[in-house]
Amino acid sequence: MENIMLAYYAAGAGIIALAFALFTLASVLKEDMGTPKMREISEAVHEGAMAFLNRQYKTLIPFALIIFVLLWGAQFFVEVKEGDHLPVGMPSAISFAVGAILSAVAGYIGMTSTTKANARTTEAARSHGLAKALNVSFRAGAVMGLSVAGLGLLGVSGLYIIFESPLIINSFAFGASAIAFFARIGGGIFTKAADVGADLVGKVEAGIPEDDPRNPAVIADNVGDNVGDTAGMGADLFESYAATTIAAMLIGNTLFGFTGVIFPLLVGAVGIIASILGTFFVRTTEDGNPQAALNVGLWTTNFLTAVGVYFIANSIFGELGIGFGVFMAVLAGLLVNVAIGYLTEVYTGTGKAAVNRIADASKSGPATNVIHGLAVGMESTLLPMLTFAGAIWFSFWAVGSAAPPEHAGLWAIYGIAMAAMGMLSTAGMVVAMDSFGPVADNAGGIAEMAELPPEVREKTDKLDAVGNTTAAIAKGFAIGSAALTALALFSAYVDGVKHKFHDVLPNGEFIVNLTEPMVLVGVFIGGAIPFLVGAQTMRAVGEAAFGMVEEVRRQFREIPGLLEGKPGVKADYARCVDIATRSAIAKMIAPGIVAVTSPVLVGFLLGAKALAGFLTGLTVTGVLLALFLSNAGGAWDNAKKWIEKGNIGGKGSDAHKAAVVGDTVGDPCKDTSGPAMNPLIKVAGTISLILGPLLTKL
């Protein structure tokens, strides 16, 4: 069965995805951009987004170089015995660099696609109608989706073909994580600073409508949609993809050798082909429902993936008797995806009981609105956590119960990695659906700014509404995949350090014993880190938004005729983009240092056992805070929208004012601090994978 050709198939699937993405991008770029005004706005957004990416990646270069050198140089500080595979040295440093670079490349391709497609979507809506507009915007999203999945699979399988050891290439995941953490936080701060600046001064103080070209922060706001939802989410899922695949390969290697290594790559390949095929099913008619079209695409992808995995699992693991068990574990991952999306909707969907309760509470003022929003956020954690618990149990059981009794306990661990793989195999499609959102959102903004007739805006608004739903699904997917990825990383970490633990059980199982003080110490410290990062990021948004508010006020004050809309007077959009960029980049550093150094400190100061406890504490509270913050924010947002639709007094009522307070509190929760939790728990896991074998050498 040791057939390295199979790795080439996986790499081939990655190349196909990438080729498909680039081909789709070319086809999107052929679409018409509309009027000169539309083209001008679109280019401003594109330039702003690229300026942000350039600055962000440039800031990260020294940081990445330090880690590159450390990874390379660490081999001279640890004693390496013959036959030892250590995750340090030249190959690891190279893998790290490739992970970081591919994450950036995916970001650039995706951002180019979405920021160049916005005016083209507006134009499609204007000249052709809804069906064509969906077509353009979804294709733009698909470029991002398939770049993420394609580069992820190509990177992992390519490096495996070269270095032939999952241990050596696990720095690839670390490279991807490090970038993802900064991309998520930087993007999150940027988008909320611009949003608050545009809303608070433009809408509230100056009383001009959303997306009005007089507002100096309007371009920054549109850039923010892209750097937050597209670049941030893309980097996040690229990381999950890379980390899960490598964790699964590491565990698979210990348990089954080559068979266990190659299978995750093949699951990835199946998922990618299924995602490509799925994109062809996303089409609608003029009066059709775009949401239904996207759902058909997603379900097709899920179904094709399941079928493909069924055959591959049986062919690879059939001999060992666990083919069906492995398939069931992968299926569990696909189902978690569906369940989390559904639960997100229950707690944050417009018109749902939870959201209505917040809207009702707005009648007695902002305080009760906030209290009920916090309550909804807290409550919303239980069912997703039970879902994860169910997936953990089921995936272990599915593999363990099919395995021969003497291997049951050990082999079962492969199950959780397979559930994570199952969930992530469809990342291409999920990212495509998510990235389509900002394109539709921007398209509406361009329709407004270019003063197109209202029926264009109506069509883009229809797409935008769908985009909000797909964004919620993607958020749930990101949290769910982060949770499963973290568990897979945890298993792989423990597997890597097991000979360090004096208490390996007779049957070969290794243990992280919660009654040992160091493990508990790690759990307590790890549990507090997400709260610290949450605090840092919330405060960062507040401070960045403050700078933005000052700048918008200044422009209205100092540029004569701007507020009145005098022809020829233009706001200094670029300066707003620049301010948001600067503060986002400056403020992503501190949480980044916490995320990267805390596992290193715990590992070196307190040891490998404490690090295992640390990962557990960090994962549990990280996932809980991600759910709490994202869902509270989503529910506040939709409670406000519900009132704006004319319920409970409607726009301008006291209840509406109270709901605006809740929505503003929710903004950094749902778009900055909440999403920051996903890369936080994963980056700790990927660092630990590298630290683990080093700790056992000390």
Next chain:
Amino acid sequence: MENIMLAYYAAGAGIIALAFALFTLASVLKEDMGTPKMREISEAVHEGAMAFLNRQYKTLIPFALIIFVLLWGAQFFVEVKEGDHLPVGMPSAISFAVGAILSAVAGYIGMTSTTKANARTTEAARSHGLAKALNVSFRAGAVMGLSVAGLGLLGVSGLYIIFESPLIINSFAFGASAIAFFARIGGGIFTKAADVGADLVGKVEAGIPEDDPRNPAVIADNVGDNVGDTAGMGADLFESYAATTIAAMLIGNTLFGFTGVIFPLLVGAVGIIASILGTFFVRTTEDGNPQAALNVGLWTTNFLTAVGVYFIANSIFGELGIGFGVFMAVLAGLLVNVAIGYLTEVYTGTGKAAVNRIADASKSGPATNVIHGLAVGMESTLLPMLTFAGAIWFSFWAVGSAAPPEHAGLWAIYGIAMAAMGMLSTAGMVVAMDSFGPVADNAGGIAEMAELPPEVREKTDKLDAVGNTTAAIAKGFAIGSAALTALALFSAYVDGVKHKFHDVLPNGEFIVNLTEPMVLVGVFIGGAIPFLVGAQTMRAVGEAAFGMVEEVRRQFREIPGLLEGKPGVKADYARCVDIATRSAIAKMIAPGIVAVTSPVLVGFLLGAKALAGFLTGLTVTGVLLALFLSNAGGAWDNAKKWIEKGNIGGKGSDAHKAAVVGDTVGDPCKDTSGPAMNPLIKVAGTISLILGPLLTKL
């Protein structure tokens, strides 16, 4: 060393404490109550508080009876072998009932003392001055403090003398926990409903001052101070006291036999005697600083306890060589107490950077105030968690490193229980300081309502300000002790179920293996429970407050002359008390059911290993949420007070209005949901102690 007389000494110390409490109560009751008006108000508060306690305990009787019968009857459903000690049957049922009843008795004694001392404190301030007022109010608090500690120690040692097995009497802790959970939540809902009702309609809508006798909710508000801070906190710490002592005895029994069982009782006895002596050091002069007087009392208690424990530890554990190690572990507990009090002050103290930042953020409106408050709350978790982690590590190390190498790993577990004992041994003094607060607060209210000259109110305000600080210290103490108690309970639980685990290590250590799916499943479910209870309790306050607001509005509307203050027109105070009581009692049920049934469901459906994971997840997120919610609430409160002192625009400014929103959001956080976390994590632990041995029989 098997000298049962030592247990009689402990019981004797409990009786001394109780006698001292009753003697002090009698002396307090001899003080003058002042004018008929003062007496009348005081009696209304007393009656309201008693009515609440009566209704609350009456509601809990059927619930307690069910558990009583289940505990008694369970012996017929499990196979009991010769020599088995199981925590079921008649002795366990009786222990449970004794725990529940003594918790209630402590509540009645303490509430009688504080509600009867309020007018006497006012009168002391009026006729004698500050020194005497401190003397009366602190003695009233000491009654509660020494009742809690005395009944706790007497109950545990008395039951141990009768049944001679710590396993059998551990239902005593369960009885105490069950009552504590309801007392905390019921009291928390009552106090906030009354507070919000009084403030929102009285102060904000009708524009009458705080504690104005025209306000129909004013008596309920004063009752709330007592049922929240005195009864709730007292029950909480009674539970910690009982649970920690029994957990320490259980672990001690396994490790050292009788020696290990008797030592915790003797530590308790030392702490009680030290607390009694400490109360004599609380005296101040007319221009003295009451805070300094209380600090002298606390430090004296800490010092005497440390000295006493040093000698006892050496005499009991000297032979085993771990006398000094055990002493150090106890000392660590005392130090955690000091550290947590200090950290609470750093994050919530008026004039501190964290609070000022929230006050500053109020300038840009309620949303930024709330965001910064959430950030402070989140941030405030890290250092306390590091403190707990340090205490865990140190107390294990202190005992483990002194032990003979072959016992090191196992004996070290006694360390954490000793740290918890150390912290709780001074509970008598801490509860005394905490309970003094509501007396001073009520005394001020009575001065206002009885229209005494302003210099009386000035004196009581001075005491009240000190009461706010001691309340913050006690809150930190309650969280810290809950965390250490939960860890001790966890250790005792694992000890109790270890033969269930097939993987007991060769050296006799027992393991809860985080890489096993069921343990992880438990961690995930346990982690979500505090979020659920947090949501339930926050919402309960909102709903109860709503009912209160309606009633106060109704009285102003329907009672002619009330708002104008026409002589002879009186508000219907009793009805407000009744409404707060009803809704508090009704709304404590749902979270109570979650708290009590979730560990039972996890234990029976998923097994003993899942329950161990459940306790870990629950403890970590419970402690984190307790810190987050309590500190955020405290910081919001003091940010508002800071502005009211004339900073950042002062009272009535927009910043002040924003700060009021934050304070209102913080109210249920700091006085209901946050404090609910302590009994939540302990009740799960005490139930598990009973379930554990049953699960191993299934």
